[in-house]
Amino acid sequence: MKIRLENIVKRFRDNTAVDHFSAEIESGELVTLLGPSGCGKSTMLNMLSGILYPTEGKIYFDEDDVTFVSSEKRGIGLVFQNYALYPHMTVLENICFPLEIKKVPKAERIEKAKKMAELVHVDTMLNRKPGQLSGGQQQRVAIARALVKEPRLLLLDEPLSNLDARLRIEMREEIRRIQLETGVTTIFVTHDQEEAMSISDHIILMKLGVLQQFDKPQYLYDQPANCFVADFLGNPPINKVEAVVKNGKVILADGSDSGVRLEGHDDQKVWLSFRSESVLYEPDSQLKATAIMTSVMGKEKITAFDLAGKEVRGYFDSSLDFERGQEVGIGFKKTGVFVFDYESGERYL
Amino acid sequence: MIKRPFFERIKPLLYLLPFIISVVIFTLYPIVNVIRMSFLEGYKYLTGAYTGVGLENYQKVFADPYFRQALGNTFKYVLCVVPISTAIAVVLANLLNQKIKFQAFFQTAYFLPMVTSSLAVGLAWRFMFNDKIGILNYILGLIGLEPVNWLGQSSGNFMAVVVFGIWSILPNTIILLLSGLQNIDPMYYTAAKVDGAKTLRIFFRITVPLLAPTIMLVIIINSINTFKMYHELFPLFSGPGVAYNLFTVVYYIYYEFRVLTPPKYGLASAAAVMLLITVFGFTMLQRAVQAWARRERGEDGKDKKRK
Numbered sequence: 001m002k003i004r005l006e007n008i009v010k011r012f013r014d015n016t017a018v019d020h021f022s023a024e025i026e027s028g029e030l031v032t033l034l035g036p037s038g039c040g041k042s043t044m045l046n047m048l049s050g051i052l053y054p055t056e057g058k059i060y061f062d063e064d065d066v067t068f069v070s071s072e073k074r075g076i077g078l079v080f081q082n083y084a085l086y087p088h089m090t091v092l093e094n095i096c097f098p099l100e101i102k103k104v105p106k107a108e109r110i111e112k113a114k115k116m117a118e119l120v121h122v123d124t125m126l127n128r129k130p131g132q133l134s135g136g137q138q139q140r141v142a143i144a145r146a147l148v149k150e151p152r153l154l155l156l157d158e159p160l161s162n163l164d165a166r167l168r169i170e171m172r173e174e175i176r177r178i179q180l181e182t183g184v185t186t187i188f189v190t191h192d193q194e195e196a197m198s199i200s201d202h203i204i205l206m207k208l209g210v211l212q213q214f215d216k217p218q219y220l221y222d223q224p225a226n227c228f229v230a231d232f233l234g235n236p237p238i239n240k241v242e243a244v245v246k247n248g249k250v251i252l253a254d255g256s257d258s259g260v261r262l263e264g265h266d267d268q269k270v271w272l273s274f275r276s277e278s279v280l281y282e283p284d285s286q287l288k289a290t291a292i293m294t295s296v297m298g299k300e301k302i303t304a305f306d307l308a309g310k311e312v313r314g315y316f317d318s319s320l321d322f323e324r325g326q327e328v329g330i331g332f333k334k335t336g337v338f339v340f341d342y343e344s345g346e347r348y349l
Numbered sequence: 350m351i352k353r354p355f356f357e358r359i360k361p362l363l364y365l366l367p368f369i370i371s372v373v374i375f376t377l378y379p380i381v382n383v384i385r386m387s388f389l390e391g392y393k394y395l396t397g398a399y400t401g402v403g404l405e406n407y408q409k410v411f412a413d414p415y416f417r418q419a420l421g422n423t424f425k426y427v428l429c430v431v432p433i434s435t436a437i438a439v440v441l442a443n444l445l446n447q448k449i450k451f452q453a454f455f456q457t458a459y460f461l462p463m464v465t466s467s468l469a470v471g472l473a474w475r476f477m478f479n480d481k482i483g484i485l486n487y488i489l490g491l492i493g494l495e496p497v498n499w500l501g502q503s504s505g506n507f508m509a510v511v512v513f514g515i516w517s518i519l520p521n522t523i524i525l526l527l528s529g530l531q532n533i534d535p536m537y538y539t540a541a542k543v544d545g546a547k548t549l550r551i552f553f554r555i556t557v558p559l560l561a562p563t564i565m566l567v568i569i570i571n572s573i574n575t576f577k578m579y580h581e582l583f584p585l586f587s588g589p590g591v592a593y594n595l596f597t598v599v600y601y602i603y604y605e606f607r608v609l610t611p612p613k614y615g616l617a618s619a620a621a622v623m624l625l626i627t628v629f630g631f632t633m634l635q636r637a638v639q640a641w642a643r644r645e646r647g648e649d650g651k652d653k654k655r656k
Binding site: 049050051071072073076078080082084086087088089097098101102149 | 534536537539540541542543544545546550554555558559561
């Protein structure tokens with residue numbers, strides 16, 4: 001099912017949680033709403049589920065205007081952060097419950113629930129209570145319960161935040177597998193950029209209720225729309241140094257020339273941002289950085305430098321060895337290097 | 350291990366002493382004394398003299414038709430008041446827990462019996478129960494029913510005391526249930542509503558099962574309290590009903606101890622011990638049920654390993 005969001009605004013008293021949000025989500029895709037806490041992603045999800053209604057704007061599911069349609073009439077499946085499995089019901093009863101409400105005959109709903117349990121791999125524990133399941137198993141049951149009524153849209157609200165690190169990776173792959181197998185349009189809310197990058201078809205990155213960028217994960221990483229997007233994505237985080245543009249040259253705070261060229265923004269204060277993998281070792285370079293420390297990561301190593309008073313990191317081949325305090329000449333690749341306006345974060349390069 | 354000085358070791362006990370003393374004097378001693386008195390024959394309270402030790406008091410109590418009647422009345426009363434009041438309280442607590450208009454008004458109205466003197470209110474009920482001028486019979490008349498002789502000698506006066514009893518324990522019950530309801534995570538309701546569940550289904554399939562532990566607690570507390578039923582009789586009848594037809598166990602104890610001359614301390618004590626055993630047994634039963642309910646929900650984690 002295709003979703004169209006037109007100029008959605010949500011205000012709580014004088015606080016604007018979502019501000020003029022427009023997006024179109026293609027049928028069968030897994031789209032992640034990503035952003036730091038307080039960015040309005042959960043509010044957006046609640047408006048999609050019908051738990052909240054927008055102050056302004058329209059929500060369309062295919063051609064139907066569902067802006068003010070109540071949750072139960074939207075045909076959505078919702079997975080809660082804490083799963084919200086009914087503790088007094090068995091796994092089977094939990095999965096059956098949405099069908100029970102729809103007054104599906106008992107034999108049929110058990111059959112459907114069992115099929116769903118098989119899909120999410122909980123078919124061996126149908127008679128257990130949620131209290132007897134691990135976090136990951138509860139998560140699977142919650143997804144089965146959301147999917148059993150064959151919703152047009154599956155909504156997941158921070159579904160992995162209660163799991164430990166290993167299980168989180170396993171479950172995000174499981175969510176992707178289940179989503180691909182069922183082909184259901186899915187919206188996934190998270191604050192974890194790694195999670196979002198790994199499973200989404202598209203990511204919507206939000207900040208303070210405003211959509212920052214809506215793109216494929218790789219594109220978001222390679223071509224950030226602004227400084228916030230660049231800062232938010234990537235691990236290790238993108239390196240940022242203050243700089244000034246002089247005669248088309250990006251000059252760092254200590255007066256050294258970064259080697260990056262930018263036309264048309266002379267005398268403007270900017271951020272020079274670059275990914276760690278875009279740092280090159282150039283012994284003859286004018287640009288010098290002082291090595292602080294090196295961590296070995298296996299086939300490569302990551303070295304922290306002092307560059308014009310800021311700490312920056314770069315990946316190097318493990319054959320290279322930098323002493324602490326050594327002056328190293330560095331340069332940048334063509335990709336993964338950006339210049340943003342110092343105040344507005346607008347991207348210039 | 351280094352031995353701590355003597356004072357350091359007894360310091361915790363000193364802090365506990367006031368509490369221990371009060372428990373010993375005001376709780377343990379009376380219980381032990383009542384149990385002791387129940388086995389003493391021909392006991393004189395003032396002189397402490399007795400003629401023998403044995404089960405005579407218990408034999409006498411069980412042979413006493415008044416005691417049997419009192420026991421029967423008490424059980425009947427508990428079996429009427431506890432289930433009905435619990436059911437009403439669950440519904441009312443659920444309504445009070447919703448976002449409704451005049452919520453403050455309704456909450457005050459339902460909690461009012463708790464802050465009023467049960468004697469004063471009982472007298473008001475006495476007027477309401479009056480078979481000639483009472484409002485209850487007036488209402489019955491309006492809907493075309495025969496007036497009931499609530500307080501006269503009939504089954505009516507049992508009903509009257511049950512109605513009054515239910516009314517008196519509702520506030521406490523509602524408060525306990527409300528706190529239980531507030532412990533239910535609202536996400537369960539949201540989840541059910543998103544799936545399209547209506548109010549009644551949510552109430553019976555989600556609220557009541559999740560409230561079950563609190564309901565159990567309420568049933569235990571109310572059972573214990575209603576087993577001890579006694580003071581409700583005074584404002585309504587100035588005594589145990591009409592011609593002792595509403596004798597309860599506690600009233601029997603009071604009667605043997607205070608009203609009879611000379612008082613039969615032994616009988617009263619034996620009856621008190623019987624009541625103690627009944628209430629204790631009831632509590633144990635409820636606890637067993639609660640433990641079973643917890644196991645059912647898999648909360649003790651014992652069968653986590655089960656494949």
